[in-house]
Amino acid sequence: MKKNKEQPSVDEVLAQHGVSRRGFLKFCASIASLMALSPDAVPQIASALSNARRPSVLWLPFQECTGCTESFLRSHTPTVEGLIFNSISLDYQHTIMAAAGDQAEEARREAIRSQAGEYLVLVDGSIPLGNAGFSTIGGQSNVDMLRETAADAAAVIAIGTCAAFGGIPKANPNPTGAVAVSDIITDKPIINISGCPPIPVVITAVIAYYLTFGRLPDVDENSRPLAFYGNSIHDRCYRRPFFERRQFAQSFDDEGAKAGWCLFELGCKGPVTYNACATVKWNEGTSYPIEAGHPCLGCSEPDFWDAGGFYQGLFPWEFYTARPRPGGPGQGPR
Amino acid sequence: MAEQRTERLVVDPITRIEGHLRIEAELNGTTIENAYSSGTSVRGIEIILQGRDPRDAWAFAQRICGVCTLVHGIASVRAVEDAIRTGWQNGAELAGSRGPGREGGGPPQGAGQRRPEAMGPPPGRGPGNRGPNNRGPQNRGPENREQRAGPLSSSADIANADQRIPVNAELIRNLMIGTQFIHDHVVHFYHLHALDWVDVVSALEADPQATATLAQSISPYPRASVGHFRDMQARIRTFVESGQLGIFGHAYWGHSGYNLPAEANLMAVAHYLDALQWQREVVKIHTIFGGKNPHPNFLVGGVPSPISLNSDSGINSLRLSQVSNILDQMEEFVEQVYVPDIIAIASFYKDWANRGEGLGNFLTFGDLSNDGSGNPASFLFPRGAILNRDLSTIHEVDLEDSEQVQEFVARSWYDYGSGDSAGLHPWQGETELNYTGPQPPYEQLNVDSAYSWLKSPRWRGNAMEVGPLARVLMLYASNDAYTRELVDSSLSQLNLPIDALYSTLGRTLARALETQILMRGMRNWYDQLLTNIKADNTDTFNELYFDPANWPVDGRGVGFMEAPRGALAHWLSIGNGVIDNYQCVVPSTWNAGPRDANNQPGAYEAALAGHALADPSQPLEILRTIHSFDPCLACAVHLLDEDGSERLQIKVR
Numbered sequence: 001m002k003k004n005k006e007q008p009s010v011d012e013v014l015a016q017h018g019v020s021r022r023g024f025l026k027f028c029a030s031i032a033s034l035m036a037l038s039p040d041a042v043p044q045i046a047s048a049l050s051n052a053r054r055p056s057v058l059w060l061p062f063q064e065c066t067g068c069t070e071s072f073l074r075s076h077t078p079t080v081e082g083l084i085f086n087s088i089s090l091d092y093q094h095t096i097m098a099a100a101g102d103q104a105e106e107a108r109r110e111a112i113r114s115q116a117g118e119y120l121v122l123v124d125g126s127i128p129l130g131n132a133g134f135s136t137i138g139g140q141s142n143v144d145m146l147r148e149t150a151a152d153a154a155a156v157i158a159i160g161t162c163a164a165f166g167g168i169p170k171a172n173p174n175p176t177g178a179v180a181v182s183d184i185i186t187d188k189p190i191i192n193i194s195g196c197p198p199i200p201v202v203i204t205a206v207i208a209y210y211l212t213f214g215r216l217p218d219v220d221e222n223s224r225p226l227a228f229y230g231n232s233i234h235d236r237c238y239r240r241p242f243f244e245r246r247q248f249a250q251s252f253d254d255e256g257a258k259a260g261w262c263l264f265e266l267g268c269k270g271p272v273t274y275n276a277c278a279t280v281k282w283n284e285g286t287s288y289p290i291e292a293g294h295p296c297l298g299c300s301e302p303d304f305w306d307a308g309g310f311y312q313g314l315f316p317w318e319f320y321t322a323r324p325r326p327g328g329p330g331q332g333p334r
Numbered sequence: 335m336a337e338q339r340t341e342r343l344v345v346d347p348i349t350r351i352e353g354h355l356r357i358e359a360e361l362n363g364t365t366i367e368n369a370y371s372s373g374t375s376v377r378g379i380e381i382i383l384q385g386r387d388p389r390d391a392w393a394f395a396q397r398i399c400g401v402c403t404l405v406h407g408i409a410s411v412r413a414v415e416d417a418i419r420t421g422w423q424n425g426a427e428l429a430g431s432r433g434p435g436r437e438g439g440g441p442p443q444g445a446g447q448r449r450p451e452a453m454g455p456p457p458g459r460g461p462g463n464r465g466p467n468n469r470g471p472q473n474r475g476p477e478n479r480e481q482r483a484g485p486l487s488s489s490a491d492i493a494n495a496d497q498r499i500p501v502n503a504e505l506i507r508n509l510m511i512g513t514q515f516i517h518d519h520v521v522h523f524y525h526l527h528a529l530d531w532v533d534v535v536s537a538l539e540a541d542p543q544a545t546a547t548l549a550q551s552i553s554p555y556p557r558a559s560v561g562h563f564r565d566m567q568a569r570i571r572t573f574v575e576s577g578q579l580g581i582f583g584h585a586y587w588g589h590s591g592y593n594l595p596a597e598a599n600l601m602a603v604a605h606y607l608d609a610l611q612w613q614r615e616v617v618k619i620h621t622i623f624g625g626k627n628p629h630p631n632f633l634v635g636g637v638p639s640p641i642s643l644n645s646d647s648g649i650n651s652l653r654l655s656q657v658s659n660i661l662d663q664m665e666e667f668v669e670q671v672y673v674p675d676i677i678a679i680a681s682f683y684k685d686w687a688n689r690g691e692g693l694g695n696f697l698t699f700g701d702l703s704n705d706g707s708g709n710p711a712s713f714l715f716p717r718g719a720i721l722n723r724d725l726s727t728i729h730e731v732d733l734e735d736s737e738q739v740q741e742f743v744a745r746s747w748y749d750y751g752s753g754d755s756a757g758l759h760p761w762q763g764e765t766e767l768n769y770t771g772p773q774p775p776y777e778q779l780n781v782d783s784a785y786s787w788l789k790s791p792r793w794r795g796n797a798m799e800v801g802p803l804a805r806v807l808m809l810y811a812s813n814d815a816y817t818r819e820l821v822d823s824s825l826s827q828l829n830l831p832i833d834a835l836y837s838t839l840g841r842t843l844a845r846a847l848e849t850q851i852l853m854r855g856m857r858n859w860y861d862q863l864l865t866n867i868k869a870d871n872t873d874t875f876n877e878l879y880f881d882p883a884n885w886p887v888d889g890r891g892v893g894f895m896e897a898p899r900g901a902l903a904h905w906l907s908i909g910n911g912v913i914d915n916y917q918c919v920v921p922s923t924w925n926a927g928p929r930d931a932n933n934q935p936g937a938y939e940a941a942l943a944g945h946a947l948a949d950p951s952q953p954l955e956i957l958r959t960i961h962s963f964d965p966c967l968a969c970a971v972h973l974l975d976e977d978g979s980e981r982l983q984i985k986v987r
Contacts, residue, residue, distance in 0.1 A: 309389070
């Protein structure tokens with residue numbers, strides 16, 4: 001990433017804020033840890049963040065519910081305020097940007113013009129192809145805005161299951177002809193951060209990875225970063241031992257549920273869902289759906305809305321067999 | 335541009351809201367004569383809901399909105415529970431009472447369902463997975479399934495059973511709803527609305543010493559030292575001087591409408607950042623009870639989290655103390671930062687206390703039973719309608735009366751089979767998507783015909799405003815003592831009359847006062863939850879509702895609530911165990927909807943009429959009034975369908 005001599009770097013900014021070099025390196029270490037990188041990467045992260053002009057980031061909202069933006073706002077490491085004031089220049093983000101109307105669109109177009117080839121595009125929401133009038137911003141259809149904005153992007157990050165896989169708008173019968181970002185953009189590096197919404201720190205950690213290493217992380221067959229989607233929730237679930245012992249809650253609030261037994265027979269989709277809920281957990285590690293007593297909905301998987309009732313068991317446990325995961329480097333059974 | 339007569343002013347996107355909103359305004363000189371509000375994005379979630387398992391509906395409906403992230407989940411489980419309960423009360427035929435060989439006897443497989451594969455055996459009762467060897471000898475058998483209340487097969491059995499949603503589940507739902515309100519209102523003010531009143535760049539001119547004096551004079555909030563504000567100002571300076579303004583770029587800084595002294599601007603920017611930190615703490619109540627935020631989990635019949643003091647996997651003493659700590663954090667910020675800031679900032683914008691009201695009609699559905707009973711008599715927010723600012727009369731509201739709540743599509747991109755001038759009650763609702771707007775890219779909508787993906791809901795034909803102002807007025811008109819105290823004291827601090835509430839400023843003030851009212855409710859519900867647990871009442875789930883055998887073969891229900899942005903209800907009908915029809919009438923549809931068949935404007939449109947713009951190229955005044963409603967457009971745009979048949983006809987121009 002290029003150093004812009006006229007603009008202070010992240011560590012200079014932090015120093016002015018009274019953040020010591022030691023504190024800065026601790027921040028870098030927390031990113032490295034979150035990304036499951038080796039400690040050797042800490043100096044590299046520190047170096048990248050120290051030298052970077054804040055890269056321009058444009059966030060395009062299409063057929064969305066703003067849950068992905070809300071999740072982004074919940075990130076505690078890196079904090080969302082640290083990210084948007086110190087590490088990136090978030091030049092277009094409908095939910096929190098001050099500018100509106102023509103001035104908002106000018107902000108987007110100015111970034112496209114002045115940062116061509118350098119800026120990052122984030123997308124939440126699916127794109128309707130059934131009719132251009134199904135979703136517009138400033139009178140422009142979503143598909144046109146995506147094409148126009150992605151054309152000169154360095155990379156595209158699809159945030160949430162709608163942008164990554166079509167999500168709920170695409171659920172049967174897909175009334176608006178909704179598609180994923182990767183159905184429209186085929187000539188740019190794209191990474192999918194799926195989930196409904198994705199885990200807060202997973203969104204920011206992937207952005208931090210890109211800022212640090214100048215490229216997108218390694219991904220699975222669904223273009224999701226392996227660091228967070230490499231293992232099934234089932235394989236990392238703290239209730240897994242109960243599954244192995246066939247101790248299943250039979251109803252909500254029964255003695256098994258109260259004892260923390262496995263929710264498999266209440267419809268848990270953990271065995272077929274790849275996400276970091278059981279390891280990173282939600283909202284600063286507070287909990288995750290299974291820990292709070294509800295079966296996993298499978299929200300980070302393509303077409304999970306049409307994959308069977310949320311309370312319908314996947315299959316009798318006798319049929320649960322360990323299979324190597326296609327394409328994954330030695331991940332657990334699927 | 336300000337010099338010349340502007341025919342049509344367009345603001346699209348309206349930012350710092352949820353969803354996709356476009357405002358077009360016809361100007362006479364620099365004054366708005368007519369405003370038009372358009373929702374510009376549609377997904378069709380109600381159509382997607384048809385044919386699904388009613389127990390799954392909350393998850394779909396919840397994805398209507400990720401900002402007020404729990405409200406559609408709550409309204410959905412309530413609607414399903416109401417449909418089931420109503421069926422019991424009416425002695426309806428139950429699915430489980432049908433003999434073998436017929437449809438039913440479990441989640442039935444109705445004809446024409448979209449997803450019959452989803453309608454398998456109820457969890458845990460399927461063949462093959464409950465063999466005698468399922469549990470090894472090492473298992474401590476937690477319970478014998480046969481000892482539990484199983485499915486009841488007849489109306490008589492049901493009539494004798496406990497049909498209540500457990501009080502703990504209601505209290506936990508209340509705590510989650512209250513968390514949503516308080517989080518939403520604070521985030522709305524600081525991150526969505528404040529920049530309409532606070533000039534970030536002006537904060538650079540503030541004297542940190544004077545800022546600290548100001549902050550300490552209005553609140554005991556501890557983050558108010560000279561050093562803190564000096565540090566904050568240095569951060570802003572570094573940011574501004576970087577030349578990369580990011581989310582603060584291209585704004586209306588320096589606009590003549592910004593009235594705050596530099597010190598107040600600096601204080602507000604500091605609180606903007608504090609609120610960002612605060613908001614990610616307080617949502618943890620959702621994570622504790624619902625597993626995550628955004629989009630926590632819910633359950634038909636109760637809540638998913640058991641109360642289990644002797645387990646690591648339920649609501650135990652650690653979880654309860656976490657909730658208690660968060661309530662302290664909530665209360666500190668509301669009382670020491672949010673409310674004092676609102677009063678302080680409002681004192682510089684009293685010219686906004688007499689514009690931006692609009693309709694003068696207010697509607698609430700009511701919510702939050704103070705005793706966890708679900709009984710409307712104990713609602714924290716009462717139900718009712720106020721017409722023409724007449725606080726002496728609260729009209730009764732009946733959500734099941736087909737003459738009261740109706741939706742119109744005369745100016746919306748939908749067709750009604752019975753003619754587009756008709757108004758339909760949601761249980762009779764129908765919809766065909768029919769986009770007749772200009773083909774994108776376009777400059778201007780044709781506002782003489784259809785111009786929005788929102789419908790126009792009306793109550794007895796009246797356009798109504800919903801939201802915090804409606805609720806505070808309803809409480810005030812009901813002589814609620816605490817509300818009267820809060821309203822009277824804040825208005826007297828501002829030296830404003832009661833009529834000042836009918837305004838852009840009043841709406842923003844009402845939101846803050848309502849947050850204090852909710853804070854009291856939160857303490858009350860938490861205390862009751864503890865009292866119940868102490869008395870060994872730990873039930874959180876009533877399985878009767880969850881078992882499809884107990885559902886009426888045909889039923890319909892309505893689930894309502896007060897959401898942060900106003901009155902919300904879902905109407906649904908269930909047939910043979912699946913959703914036939916699912917319809918939502920939501921707060922921002924009331925507020926942001928277009929004109930109706932009688933050309934009556936919606937609340938936004940009425941509120942904007944008459945606004946004088948200092949500079950039409952920087953329509954700050956439009957943002958102020960629109961943001962005072964806290965728009966949520968993804969909620970507002972929805973589709974209805976009468977039955978499970980393929981009514982959808984997408985007409986591509």
